[in-house]
Amino acid sequence: RDLWVLWKEWxxxxxGVKPAKAFTQAERGANKFSFSRRRVFWNTVEEMVRRGxxxxxxxxKIYQAYGWKISVTKILDExxxx
Numbered sequence: 001r002d003l004w005v006l007w008k009e010w011x012x013x014x015x016g017v018k019p020a021k022a023f024t025q026a027e028r029g030a031n032k033f034s035f036s037r038r039r040v041f042w043n044t045v046e047e048m049v050r051r052g053x054x055x056x057x058x059x060x061k062i063y064q065a066y067g068w069k070i071s072v073t074k075i076l077d078e079x080x081x082x
Contacts, residue, residue, distance in 0.1 A: 001072050003041065003059045010042045011055070040079045 005014070013019040020035065020042070028035050041062070048058035066075045 003062060003072060003075070004056070006038055006041060006072065007045055007055055007059060010038070010045075037076050037080070041076055044079065 008014060010020045013022075020038070023031075023035070044062065045055055045058045048061070049055055053061075062075065062079075066078055
């Protein structure tokens, strides 16, 4: 996985599953660990989009800040600690 796939999961959904942004509270609870881990990334990209950037540009900036060669899990962990 990469951050673009995570964004697609949030915005459009993957594999016939509805977008994560449309999950009910019960659905978020059923996937609480992965949802809460990814939420910091989704919030960051949404905020950057609200400020006028394209989602792809926002994701590129996140990769520039945390590194292109580290895992998505590591990026999410570092974003959460920041």
